[in-house]
Amino acid sequence: MIKCSECGYENLDGLDYCDSCGAKLVTAEKPAAGGEPPKAEEAAAERPAAGAAVEAGAPAPETQEPSHDGESEAPTGELQPKPAAAEPQPAAAPAAAAAPFKAKFVVVRGGRKGHEFPLEEGNNQIGRWDPDTGAFPEVDLDADDPEAKISRRHALVRIDGGKITIEDIGSLNGTYVNRGPRLQPGNPVELKSGDEVIVGKTFLKLVVEPIS
Numbered sequence: 001m002i003k004c005s006e007c008g009y010e011n012l013d014g015l016d017y018c019d020s021c022g023a024k025l026v027t028a029e030k031p032a033a034g035g036e037p038p039k040a041e042e043a044a045a046e047r048p049a050a051g052a053a054v055e056a057g058a059p060a061p062e063t064q065e066p067s068h069d070g071e072s073e074a075p076t077g078e079l080q081p082k083p084a085a086a087e088p089q090p091a092a093a094p095a096a097a098a099a100p101f102k103a104k105f106v107v108v109r110g111g112r113k114g115h116e117f118p119l120e121e122g123n124n125q126i127g128r129w130d131p132d133t134g135a136f137p138e139v140d141l142d143a144d145d146p147e148a149k150i151s152r153r154h155a156l157v158r159i160d161g162g163k164i165t166i167e168d169i170g171s172l173n174g175t176y177v178n179r180g181p182r183l184q185p186g187n188p189v190e191l192k193s194g195d196e197v198i199v200g201k202t203f204l205k206l207v208v209e210p211i212s
Contacts, residue, residue: 001013
């Protein structure tokens with residue numbers, strides 16, 4: 001029998017509507033094997049509501065907003081690399097000390113015998129003065145070379161600290177030291193006091209005097 005939930009009339013099994021009031025009849029579900037059917041209230045309690053947290057009181061997971069450039073921002077407190085310290089610049093090299101002596105060439109043969117040409121610290125060019133070609137040598141032998149055997153730019157004497165050197169710079173008739181082989185252009189040779197230098201037909205003697 002099916003009892004109507006509206007009027008309480010008991011209807012025969014198999015009917016869908018009450019014979020007395022016409023209300024919809026609700027048939028009870030058959031119990032599952034081994035136990036009673038779960039009540040509607042208990043089943044509803046077991047099902048979590050849509051969108052609710054699984055555990056009561058559990059905080060909702062935080063969502064990280066994307067940065068404007070599409071990359072995750074660095075966590076707060078992250079150590080940033082320190083800028084590299086500027087490398088110390090090497091100290092400027094001290095200027096070369098001046099030569100502790102005075103040097104000069106003395107004409108010993110050809111031209112004005114006994115004439116002296118003081119030499120300066122640095123470069124001293126031997127040759128013949130010529131404003132047309134821009135040749136202004138420190139050792140100007142124009143008056144000592146009537147046959148023009150000496151080139152306008154003949155040789156170069158350099159005084160660097162305590163060292164004196166001479167080299168041929170492409171002369172026509174060559175440069176000779178102590179009547180030795182002709183000097184090769186661009187290959188300096190060291191000089192000492194008393195050395196003899198031959199350019200053209202002029203013989204020069206190097207005199208070095210210490211500074212007291």
